[in-house]
Amino acid sequence: MKGTSKTAVCLYNAGSKKAGLFNFKEIKDFLRLIPEIRTVWDFSSGVQITVKKLSEQLKAIDIEKIIIAGDYPGEIKDMFRQSLSLAGKDDVKIVLADFACYASLNGHSTEMAKGLILCALNDKDYEEILFTDKTDLCRETLVIGGGIAGIQASLEIANGGNKVYLLEKTGTIGGHMAMFDKTFPTLDCAACILTPKMVEVGQHPNIEILTYSELTSVNGGPGNYTVKIHKKARRVNLATCIGCGTCAEKCPSKSPSEFDSGTSLRKAIYIPFPQAVPNKYLIDAEHCTYVQSGKCRVCEKVCPVPGCINLDEQDQDVELKVGQIIVATGFQLFNPSKVEQFGYGKYPNVLTSLEFERLINAAGPTGGNITFRTQDKKGNWVFENGAGEPQSIAIIHCVGSRDENYHAYCSKVCCMYSLKLAHLVKEKLHHADVFEYYIDMRAFGKGYEEFYQRIKEEGVKMIRGKTAKITEKNGKLILRSEDILNEKIIEQEVDMVILAAGLEPREDAVRLAEMLGLTTDEHGWFNEANYNFDPVNTFSGGIMVAGVCQGPKDIPDTVAQASAAASRVLQSLINNKVAKNYKDITLKEIETRLG
Amino acid sequence: MTYRIDPNLKTDLKKYGAKDWNECFHCGNCTAICPLTENNFLFPRKSIRQAQMGLKQKLSANLDPWLCYFCGECSTTCPRNANPGEIMMTLRRYLTSVYDWTGLSKRFYTSKVWEISFIVVFFVLIVAAFGIFLPPAADIFSNPSNYIDPNSGGVLINSLVPGLSNIQFVKVIETGDLIMAAIVATLLISNILRMFYFTIIKDKSVRVPFYAYFTEAWQLIFNFVSQPKFSKCDKKSYWLGHFLLMSGYTIMFIVIVGLLPRFQIEEVKPWYNWQRILGYYATFGLLFFIVYSIIGRIRKKEIKFKFSHETDWLFLIMLGLTTITGILIHFFRIGGLPGATYILYVIHLAVLVPMIIIEVPFSKWSHLAYRPFAVYFSKLKKAWYKKQNHLEVSVAA
Numbered sequence: 001m002k003g004t005s006k007t008a009v010c011l012y013n014a015g016s017k018k019a020g021l022f023n024f025k026e027i028k029d030f031l032r033l034i035p036e037i038r039t040v041w042d043f044s045s046g047v048q049i050t051v052k053k054l055s056e057q058l059k060a061i062d063i064e065k066i067i068i069a070g071d072y073p074g075e076i077k078d079m080f081r082q083s084l085s086l087a088g089k090d091d092v093k094i095v096l097a098d099f100a101c102y103a104s105l106n107g108h109s110t111e112m113a114k115g116l117i118l119c120a121l122n123d124k125d126y127e128e129i130l131f132t133d134k135t136d137l138c139r140e141t142l143v144i145g146g147g148i149a150g151i152q153a154s155l156e157i158a159n160g161g162n163k164v165y166l167l168e169k170t171g172t173i174g175g176h177m178a179m180f181d182k183t184f185p186t187l188d189c190a191a192c193i194l195t196p197k198m199v200e201v202g203q204h205p206n207i208e209i210l211t212y213s214e215l216t217s218v219n220g221g222p223g224n225y226t227v228k229i230h231k232k233a234r235r236v237n238l239a240t241c242i243g244c245g246t247c248a249e250k251c252p253s254k255s256p257s258e259f260d261s262g263t264s265l266r267k268a269i270y271i272p273f274p275q276a277v278p279n280k281y282l283i284d285a286e287h288c289t290y291v292q293s294g295k296c297r298v299c300e301k302v303c304p305v306p307g308c309i310n311l312d313e314q315d316q317d318v319e320l321k322v323g324q325i326i327v328a329t330g331f332q333l334f335n336p337s338k339v340e341q342f343g344y345g346k347y348p349n350v351l352t353s354l355e356f357e358r359l360i361n362a363a364g365p366t367g368g369n370i371t372f373r374t375q376d377k378k379g380n381w382v383f384e385n386g387a388g389e390p391q392s393i394a395i396i397h398c399v400g401s402r403d404e405n406y407h408a409y410c411s412k413v414c415c416m417y418s419l420k421l422a423h424l425v426k427e428k429l430h431h432a433d434v435f436e437y438y439i440d441m442r443a444f445g446k447g448y449e450e451f452y453q454r455i456k457e458e459g460v461k462m463i464r465g466k467t468a469k470i471t472e473k474n475g476k477l478i479l480r481s482e483d484i485l486n487e488k489i490i491e492q493e494v495d496m497v498i499l500a501a502g503l504e505p506r507e508d509a510v511r512l513a514e515m516l517g518l519t520t521d522e523h524g525w526f527n528e529a530n531y532n533f534d535p536v537n538t539f540s541g542g543i544m545v546a547g548v549c550q551g552p553k554d555i556p557d558t559v560a561q562a563s564a565a566a567s568r569v570l571q572s573l574i575n576n577k578v579a580k581n582y583k584d585i586t587l588k589e590i591e592t593r594l595g
Numbered sequence: 596m597t598y599r600i601d602p603n604l605k606t607d608l609k610k611y612g613a614k615d616w617n618e619c620f621h622c623g624n625c626t627a628i629c630p631l632t633e634n635n636f637l638f639p640r641k642s643i644r645q646a647q648m649g650l651k652q653k654l655s656a657n658l659d660p661w662l663c664y665f666c667g668e669c670s671t672t673c674p675r676n677a678n679p680g681e682i683m684m685t686l687r688r689y690l691t692s693v694y695d696w697t698g699l700s701k702r703f704y705t706s707k708v709w710e711i712s713f714i715v716v717f718f719v720l721i722v723a724a725f726g727i728f729l730p731p732a733a734d735i736f737s738n739p740s741n742y743i744d745p746n747s748g749g750v751l752i753n754s755l756v757p758g759l760s761n762i763q764f765v766k767v768i769e770t771g772d773l774i775m776a777a778i779v780a781t782l783l784i785s786n787i788l789r790m791f792y793f794t795i796i797k798d799k800s801v802r803v804p805f806y807a808y809f810t811e812a813w814q815l816i817f818n819f820v821s822q823p824k825f826s827k828c829d830k831k832s833y834w835l836g837h838f839l840l841m842s843g844y845t846i847m848f849i850v851i852v853g854l855l856p857r858f859q860i861e862e863v864k865p866w867y868n869w870q871r872i873l874g875y876y877a878t879f880g881l882l883f884f885i886v887y888s889i890i891g892r893i894r895k896k897e898i899k900f901k902f903s904h905e906t907d908w909l910f911l912i913m914l915g916l917t918t919i920t921g922i923l924i925h926f927f928r929i930g931g932l933p934g935a936t937y938i939l940y941v942i943h944l945a946v947l948v949p950m951i952i953i954e955v956p957f958s959k960w961s962h963l964a965y966r967p968f969a970v971y972f973s974k975l976k977k978a979w980y981k982k983q984n985h986l987e988v989s990v991a992a
Contacts, residue, residue, distance in 0.1 A: 341628070341672060398622070403674035439622040468627030468672065482623030487641075488634055489627065 006063045007121060009037050010080070012070035013044040018100055019071045021109040027069075030114050036121060038063060043076065051079060055086035063089075067120045069097035069113070095120045101530045108583050115590040122594045127534070129585065129593055130541075134223040134578045138323030141569050142167060142227055144215060144512075147175020148555060149328035149547025149562040151197050156566030158206035162573055165320055166201065167229065168211045170258065172276035174198055175330055179259060179354065181361040181368075183555055184420040185451035191363065195275045202277040212282060216317070218515045222541025223323050223578040233313040235283035236269070240308045243271065243279050247299035247309065255287040256380075261354045263373075263383050264365035269299045269309075273363065283311070324542040324572060326565045327526060329512065331503040331548040334400030334407065341469040342399065342499060347477060348373040348381055349390070350470060350497045353417060359383055360424050370428055372496070390495030392433040393425050394479055396467045401502030402439065409523055411502030412552040415442045418500045419452055422460040434460045435492060437467045437481055445554065463490070470497060503552045516543050517581065525551045529582070536565040541579040544568050604649040610705040611692075612685035612904045618677035619643045625669035625679040630827050631662060635980050636973060638662065639669055639679035642686055655693045656798045658976070660686040661962070661969030664837075666828040667898025681902050688904065691961050693793070694786040700957040707905050710953065714913070717949035725756075725941045735933045742933035749863035750928040755937045761861055769855045775948060776852050782956035783964050790965065794972050807978035814974050818967040833899075836884060841963075843880025846873055863929060874925075881918045885911060910959050913950040917943060 009031055013019050024044035031040050039061060041049075049057075066080055073096045084092050097120040102112045119126045141157050143150045146168030154164045166173065177183075178198070180190035201207050210229060217228040236247075251267035259272045268287040271279065289296040290311050300309045333354050336344040344350045349372055351359070362368040364383075371387040395418045401411040415438065422434045441462070443452040456462060465482040472478070476493045483490045505524035506512075513520050517540040519527040526545045529537040536544045544565035547558040572578045605616045619640070626632050626640045638659035645654045663683040670680040692701040702709040734757060735742055742751050753761035795803060817823065822841070826834040850858045850873065857870070864871055888911055891900035920943035927936040954960035 398674070402620075404676040405672070405674065439620065465623035465627065466674070468624050480627045482626040482632075482637060482640065484621060484623045484640075487637060489632055489637065 005036055005038055007037055007065045007067065008039040008041070008061070008063050009067045009069060009117065010041040010073075010076070011044045012047075012068055012073050012076050014070065014072040014075050015046075016071050016100060022071070022099055022113050023110045024070075026110055027113055027117070031117065034121070044070065047076060047079070051082050051086065054079070054083040058083055058087040058089060058092075063092060065093045065095060067095045067097055067117060069099070069117045069120065071098070071100040073098055095123075102582070111587050112582070112585075114587050115585065118587075118590055118594060124594060127579075129590055130579045130582070131577045132580055134576055137223045137572065137576050137578055138225070138321050139163060139573060140165065140320070140322045141324045141326065142225070142320065142322040143326045143328060145175070145328035145330055145547070145549070146170075146173030146201075146209070146211070147328060147330045147547065147558075148177040148194065148197075149330065149549075149558045150175070150326070151194075151201050152559050152562035153326045153328060153546055153566040153569075154201055154207050155197065155204070156563055157569050158204050160566075160570045160573070162206060162570070164207045165322065166207055166209045167213055167215060168209065169214055170272060171212050171234070171270075171282045172259075172272040172278070173201060173209060173211070174273075174275075174277070176354075177555060178273065178275075179261065179361075180357055181364075181424060182420055184416045185445075185447045187420070187423070191275065195277075198275065198277040202279075209278065210318075211278065215512065215515065218325075222543075222580060223572075225322050225325060225542070227320050227322060227325070229318050229320060231316040231318060233283075233285070233315050234280070235285070235288075235309060235311055235313045236281045237305075237308045237310065238278055238280050240305050241280040242305060242308075243281065244304060245271070245281075246302045246304060247281060250298045250302045252296065252298065253287050253289050254380075255284065260358045260365055261352070263355050263358045265380060265382060283309075323578070324544070324569050325516065326544045326546055326562075326569065327512070327516065327518070327538075327549055328546045328562060328565075329506055329509065329549040331552070332506050334411075334501040334504050336399050336499045336501050338406060339399060339499075342396070342467075342497070343470050343472070344499060347470065347472050347497075349477060349495065350499065352499050352501050353414070353421065354501070356421060356498045357417075360421070360428065368428070370425065370496075389429060390432065391429075392435070392494040393496045393498065394435040394437060394467070394477075394492065394494045395422060395498045395500055396479075397436065397438040397500045398466060399499040399501045400504070407502055407504060407523060409552070410442065412442070412444075413554045414500040414502060416445075416448055416451070416554065418498070419443075419455045419460075421498060423455050423458060426458050426460065433494075435463055435479075435494065436460060437463050437465060437479070439464070439466050445556070465490075503548060505549070509549065516540055517583075518543065518545070521551075525549065536561060536568050537579060539582040541581045541584075542572065598650050598652050601649040601651045604646060604651055604654075608646055608685060608689055611688040612902065613678060613682045615677070616643070616646055616682070618675045619647065619679070620675055620677075622674060624672055624674060628668050628672050629663070630668075630829060631664070631824060635976070636662060639683050643677070643679060643682055646682070646686065652797075654686070655690070655793045657686075657690075658794050658969045658973050659683075660690055661966050662824065662973060663687075664822070664825040664828055664833070665899045666830045666833060668829060670898040670901075678898075678902070680898055684899075684902075685904075687962065687965075688906070690790075691958065691965070694790045694961075694965070695782075695957055696785060696789055697782070697957075700961075703953060703957050704904075704906060710906065710909060713953060714909075714949045717952065718945045721945040721948055722941055725944075735937050739931075739933045743931050744861065744863065747863045748931050750931055750933045750936045751861045752859060752924075752928055752936065752940070753861050755933060755940065765856050765859060768859070772852045772855055775951060779951060779955045783961065786956060786961070787964055787968055790968060791972065794969075795975060798976075801976045801979045803975040804978050804982060807975050811971060811974040811978065814971045815967050818970045819963070822966075824970065836887060839880040840884035843877040843884075846877040847881070850874065850877070878918065878922060881914065882922075885915045885918060889915070906958055910950075910954060913946055913954075916946045917950060920946065 011024060011028055013024060028042055031037055068077060077094055080094055084090060097116040099113045116126055140163045142165045143154045144167045146166055150166055151173060154166045158164045177190055177194050183190050212234050213229050213231045215227060216230045219226045247269045248267045251269045253268035254265040256262040257264050257266040269281055269283045271281050285291045300311060303309050333352060336342055336352055342350060358364045360368060360370060366383050366385050369385055370389055371383055373381050373383055374387040376382050397414055397418055400406040418436055422436055425432055425434050441452060443449045464484045467479045467481040470477050470479055477497050479492045481490055509524050518538050521527055526549050528535045528545060528550055529539060538545055546562040546565040621640060623640055626637050632638060636659055642657055642659050660683050665680050665684055667680045670678045673679055688704050692704055742754060744751050753764045756764050891897055892903045895901045920939050924936055924939045924943060
């Protein structure tokens with residue numbers, strides 16, 4: 001360790017939520033012992049010096065480098081720049097050592113902070129310490145989640161010539177994107193751009209799809225993980241099923257279709273949707289008459305392929321060895337029945353965005369016709385052609401998002417998908433009135449603002465003001481809101497309401513995080529290693545995050561992040577290097593590695 | 596018209612209660628969920644906006660805070676936890692100090708020292724006034740039987756002060772009462788005139804049609820007596836509780852100020868006498884409300900009780916003391932304990948007088964006048980809006 005003795009350190013505490021995890025006193029005492037550090041300014045309990053005073057102090061000492069260390073050290077960089085300017089020492093280098101993004105590792109934060117300062121002292125990147133050679137790196141990769149993020153990441157890695165296991169909880173890959181009608185702002189048909197990718201995944205020699213399966217445990221370390229996977233019994237042989245559908249025709253048991261977001265009914269033996277990959281049937285044990293009561297076996301009798309349906313198939317546990325893992329588990333939609341004022345679940349024609357997305361989809365329950373929700377003969381609420389078309393539709397933004405009572409964060413995609421839905425309604429029902437009740441219109445991406453303007457020109461009425469409550473009167477829904485821009489209270493009568501529900505972490509995200517050693521933020525989204533510069537790595541070595549599970553984002557961002565995660569995986573495979581778990585790095589190791 | 600922005604307004608307002616004025620992001624939820632809002636009277640959001648922007652002038656011309664009865668629905672559903680209900684409460688305190696020309700209201704709201712010293716001074720003065728009679732009053736303790744009505748066994752309440760006949764004593768108290776009422780009324784009426792000036796005269800956007808002053812006048816009495824607007828809130832029990840308190844308080848006030856010679860008499864009437872029944876009703880109303888409010892403010896479960904300004908507590912304590920001493924006087928009197936009756940009578944007055952002088956013109960209870968007048972003034976404005984066709988709940992066009 002060759003020090004110049006011309007380095008000064010400033011300890012800064014911006015007083016953020018995370019700052020409490022660091023023991024600033026301990027860090028200060030540690031710094032005092034390092035001979036290469038000449039001066040330590042302690043601003044850990046606030047800046048108590050003026051620019052002028054600081055410049056005088058700077059003038060008095062001969063230094064070449066200043067390390068500002070602490071949470072959000074950038075806040076006082078300007079102050080040092082000014083002071084250096086005043087002192088006539090513009091050539092002094094300022095290095096930031098930002099603790100903030102490492103703070104979530106409980107109990108280890110102070111050590112990490114010391115390490116960061118040491119790295120800064122030696123002009124090394126912290127990540128360089130992190131990556132270690134691994135000759136016995138396992139070449140297989142596990143991708144958890146078969147949505148667009150998982151599909152994209154799998155394809156990137158597999159196209160690079162490496163084996164990928166793609167784990168999917170439901171019977172088909174495709175995820176939420178497969179449920180959408182169109183994408184914003186280009187209005188591409190979602191299925192048309194996704195299904196070719198799904199097929200590519202299905203046919204790729206390097207990709208093994210594990211559908212209807214869940215992760216149960218993870219052992220081992222970076223580069224050599226042993227994962228246990230619970231494969232639920234599909235009860236239909238994947239190899240021999242020809243997808244003819246005779247079984248589903250005769251199956252007597254009906255239940256709400258997950259893929260159609262409950263807007264239609266499916267049989268207990270079913271294929272999630274016609275373009276499913278793998279395009280094979282499976283049996284939903286919970287609703288299967290045979291599994292539940294021991295009698296029926298109709299599907300078995302009508303199946304033209306002998307031995308294809310095995311109603312007594314049992315769940316299986318398999319063990320895989322993988323080197324790296326990409327987590328792409330996505331999100332679940334906020335359940336708007338928690339917002340009682342909106343009466344979701346009470347009024348049949350108050351729908352979630354996802355329900356409406358299915359309703360308006362050409363492959364949806366009505367073939368794309370917008371109809372009222374009605375009760376069928378058995379009393380199930382479904383959408384059927386001939387139930388009448390709504391003449392006015394309102395879309396309420398920020399349901400469950402930007403709301404301290406539910407989720408304080410912005411779900412990022414709802415404004416844009418609401419605009420898209422408004423457009424789709426206008427496309428199908430030219431004369432229908434469409435109202436958008438928004439708080440702030442967040443058209444943040446490339447081409448989004450233009451899209452917003454376009455939708456406005458199409459005659460969609462934009463009302464700035466959150467709807468406070470929905471009541472029903474003579475079968476019509478009445479929305480009471482403040483029209484802020486017109487300074488009016490409005491009570492708008494409409495036929496149908498779409499709640500632009502926000503995105504939230506999956507219920508089992510916490511369990512998954514525990515298994516993988518990931519950390520989550522206060523909302524439950526997985527943490528990335530560094531918000532700005534390392535958006536796919538996590539604190540666990542060899543485990544990457546991609547897509548919405550890391551934080552709400554739209555399809556282009558998800559795809560970009562999935563590719564980024566794949567590139568990290570490929571990097572490791574090419575270099576035979578893999579990152580350590582952050583929590584396994586010791587200060588001693590940093591000191592020896594820095595030499 | 597140009598408006599001057601006061602960047603310190605938010606800081607000033609913090610002393611009146613609500614601490615965070617920046618939370619609101621103006622989604623309009625509070626205004627729409629409130630069953631009392633109508634076009635041209637859009638609250639709470641608009642008032643919050645005025646406070647955030649430092650529009651002092653607009654705020655002082657704003658009647659909306661008085662039209663809110665704090666059911667708390669806006670605060671429970673507020674997506675920012677900005678507590679619009681509490682902000683409206685704070686603005687009512689602020690407006691009380693704006694209407695008050697003496698500046699005392701502001702002092703009382705923003706400084707505990709001022710308010711408590713004021714109470715202590717009055718307390719001491721009144722105790723001292725009775726203290727003048729103290730040496731001869733020792734007779735009450737040495738010869739209690741002289742002060743007891745031989746027929747009913749009750750204390751002769753008006754004969755407790757030696758040197759004054761019972762008629763003279765009542766006269767003295769009545770005169771004191773009337774002087775107090777006159778002072779309080781003068782202050783309140785002058786403040787209402789200022790309120791009128793700020794909200795109607797200075798608001799150039801509205802020209803009240805002259806006939807409206809007469810056609811809407813009934814609103815004053817109607818709203819004073821029954822708070823019909825409050826009963827439109829979703830939580831009807833709040834209205835009932837308030838009505839109980841309000842009617843109890845009004846009855847008490849009429850009886851002890853206006854009808855004192857008929858009420859405070861030597862004779863202990865039987866329990867079914869109408870005066871006693873009225874008194875019991877009023878006491879029950881007051882007691883119920885005090886206990887309910889104190890428990891509520893300690894438990895902090897209901898939104899309207901979640902945040903308590905110092906003046907809220909002080910008011911409850913004073914009202915509680917007045918009520919309890921009043922009840923004790925009644926029982927000691929019936930029980931034939933002249934000494935205890937005398938001491939409690941003095942304490943009762945010494946708490947009651949500063950309470951009324953502080954609360955009615957300068958503090959919380961000024962709303963007994965400001966609210967009905969705000970409704971009246973809002974109806975005046977409405978008459979103008981009606982002429983302009985501004986009023987109907989609109990449909991997005």
